[in-house]
Amino acid sequence: MLILQLQKFLTTPITQKSRQNQSRFTVIFWYSLSLTFAVGYILMGLKKAFSSQYIVGDDAREYISWMYRYFNPDLFPGDLIADYFQSVTPIGYGILYKVIAALGIDLTFFSKIFPIVLGLITTSYCFAVCMQILPVPMVGFIASLLLNQSLCMHDDLFSATPRDFIYPLFLAFLYYSIRSSGLGILIVLALQCLIYPLIGFVDLLILALRLFRWQNGQITISQNRKDYILFAAAIIVTGIVILPYAIQSSQFGPPITAAVARTMPDYWPGGRVSYFSHNIINYWFFGRDSGFIALIAPPQLLLGLLLPIILKFKSYFPLTKEVNDEVKLLLQAVIASLIMFFTAHALAFKLHWPSRYTHHTFRMVLAVAAAISIILILDATFRWSRENGKQIFILGTIIILGAGLVFYPSSFSLKVFPKTLYVEGKVPTLYNFLQKQPQNIVIASTSGEADNIPIFAQRTILVGKEYALPFHTKYYAQFSKRMIDLINAQYTEDINQVKDFIQKYHVTFWLLERSAFLPEYITKNTWLQQYQPAAQQANANLQKSLPVLATLINSCAVFETDNLVLLKTECIKVVTKT
Template identity: 85%
Template sequence: MLIPQLQKLLTTPINQKSRHNRYRFTVIFWYILSLTFAIAYILIGLQKAFSSKYIVSDDAREYISWMYRYINPDLFPGDLIADYFQSVTPIGYGILYKIIAALNIDLILFSKIFPILLGLITTSYCFVLCMEILPVPIVGFIASLLLNQSLCMHDDLFSATPRDFIYPLFLAFLYYLIRSSRFGILIVLALQALIYPLIAFIELLILLMRLFRWQNGQITISQNRKDFILFTASIMIAGIVILPYAIQSSQFGPTITAAVARTMPEYWHGGRFSYFSHNIISYWFDGRDSGFFALISPPQLLLGLLLPIILKFKSHFFLTKELKDEVKLLLQTAIASLIMFFIAHALAFKLHWPSRYTHHTFKMVLAVAAAISIILILDATLRWSRENGKQILIFGTIIILGAGLVFYPSNFSLKVFPKTPYVVGQAPTLYDFLQKQPQNIVIASTSEEADNIPIFAQRTILVGKEYALPIHTKYYAQFSKRMLDLINAQYSEDINQIKDFIQKYNVTFWLLERSAFVPEYIAKNTWLQQYQPAARQAKTKLQNNSLPVLATLINSCTVFETDNLVLLKAECIKFATKN
């Protein structure tokens, strides 16, 4: 009796008739369990988010800093960094935060709590999508469990950036596509194009592929006029939504070419983007920005690769007869993603990083395919055990399998789970000091702590490691020039050079690390090493015991200091030139 009961609980399909009877409870149970795990993972991740006042997601510093202009339009006047990231922020994402600012909700606080809602929406659409493909409730639970584990192993849910919206929107798109809800498809496509346009290209390709049918070894065109109307409407909506964003972001363009990028240390190992690699397998397979199979984890997702094999041997898997024809949507998604992946490589870097077209969609496809594969195999195994009397063995196997899926994140092999990309500001008193200064001040610094100033103090920095994106040529040309001038001035023995630098960039304060004037500071700083020959020359000077002018002015011009940071007033430095 044990095996039949397990089979009824775990692998019995919910058909149209049973949905109105006792099986409704089964659906609700597995759905609530799915939400429970999602909430648990998110709440664990958010513990760090609220562990300090000055803590924020790493990439949120790029997107949210400039948005304080919504609250105070006078912030960041003439700020190259703020202007650039405002131009590359998707329009829909900017509108969302504009609404939040208008509601008087703190932007950083919102960025921390919004993953809860996104996680619940993602889980819900994942669950109902699975029910449309294979109406066995536990499939929805396993798929959402694997997907949530995957999201929490990378910064795909807590990043406070547009990519957090990919998963709920794309899963919603697939769901409405299966349900033939044209209104739902168009709404979700519009939102995707507004918030993360890259995935909208994949959705358009899927709609294009569905205009064709594979029958009897031949490709035929759909005879349904509504399919063409839907595709045409989708093209028009995507074009209307994406075009303004393309124009907006082009003011700092064009994008850098692959040929030029190959000559830049920023695009190799240790650079801002480790895009290129001498290992061709890594470059195409698992490179973070270049590989089509990048950041695919947990390994249980790879069970999804078994689904095509299982479907080749349907006669051995009784439950496959309950599998809906729309399972082909998983394959269509994978094909569309790969097409965009290779197009992005061919047009590098006009369509951003190629891996963005497969990294996210593959996770969703594999999570659903893995869940289906597991249940098809489980059902076949249960049926076999009923015939061969291996009930105890099968029962033990199910317990081990379930425990492995549920408790995988607590496995010793995962050092951190959930992986949250939060950074903690190390100089709260510095942020407080700068907030009391005029809004038009400019801080020059090679310290990584400068990255936190725009988000926590809402003041302009000249450069910052976090903002050193070598993508758009007009932006990065200015940024690189600033970096070269800053390094040259910071380690100069000529005070007139420093004075010219301050005047050229209207520098108000100079933030220094006390360790900045030893050779190791430059030698071990991979970011500074990208800016040659300035970094090399500065290192040589320090090795020759040269004493930069700024080092001699620390005692006389410091207006604020912490353990390892000193803030020099530029006016004091300029005054020192007159003596």
């Protein structure tokens, strides 16, 4: 009797008739539990987000810094970095933050709390998609649990970048596709193209694949006129929405070609991007930007690979008769993602990084497929146990399964969960000092702390490692020139070269680390080593004598901490000799 009740609660489908009575409680229970875990994981991440005033998502510094122009249009005047990231920020994402700024809400604060909204929407659509494919509420719970664990093992809900929106929007697209809701599909597609256009291409390909049917071992073409109307409308929507963004993002030149990228240390291990690899397996499979199964975790997601096998042996898994034919949408999503993945490789880098087309969609598809596989296997195990009187076996299976799914984040294999990649600004006094300076100041620095100045002080920096994206030719050509000039000026003995640099880039302050004039500061800094021969020459200069800037620290410093010194360039300009 106990086994029968457990089977009914865990693996029995919700039929149209049963939805009106006692099974409604089952749906509410599993859906509520799904939301509970989602919120719990997110709150664990937000604990770090609000542990200090000066904390922000690592990549959020690129996207949110320039948006403070919404509060004050005079910020970042003539700022190359701000102008570039404004141009590559998807239009819909920019509009969202513009609305938030109009409401008077601090953008950094909003970026920290919005993951709650995204997490709830993601979980809800994940649960709904599962209920459409296999109406067993526990499938929705397991799928959303695995997906939320996967998202929290990376920073895909906490990054405060456009990619956070991939998950709720793509799952919504799958849901409305299963429901054959043309209006829902077009609305979600438009939003996807506005906020993260890359996945819009995957959506479009899925609609194209759905024009074909597999029947009796043959491929046939849909005879439904509405399918073609929907596909044509989707193409029009995609074109209308993406074209303005394509024009906007092209102002800093076309993307760097693969041939040129291969000659740049930025694209190899240790570089800013690390796209290429001498290990071909790593390059095609696991590379963060080049591999098609990059960042697939937790390993439980791989149970989704069992689904095609299980569906082939339906006699052993009776619950498969309840699986909706729309389960094929999962395969269509995989095929569409792979087509875009290989297309992006072939056109490198016109369609951005290839992995962006697979590792997000694969995680969602695998989470749903894994949940379905688990329930189909569990149901078969229930039936076998009942027939063979193995109650202890099925009870043990349930306990082990539940513990493995729920307690995995606290296992020894995960050192950090959730992984938020929040960055904490370590020098509040520096940000406060700079905020009191005129809005048109420019700070030159090779220090990593410079990356935090735009977001925390809203002041312009000349260069910064976080903003050194070697993607668009015009932007990176200017950025590289600045970086090389900065290294040359920082490590020269010639005061005139320093003055020329200051005048050329209108530098107001020079931020130095106290260790900047030690040889290992250059030799062990992979970022500086990308800019040759400037880095080698700087190291050679250090071997011979002390650079002129090092001799001016005491006389020109206007701000100091244990490791940082801020020099005012007006003081440097009046120096006549070393």
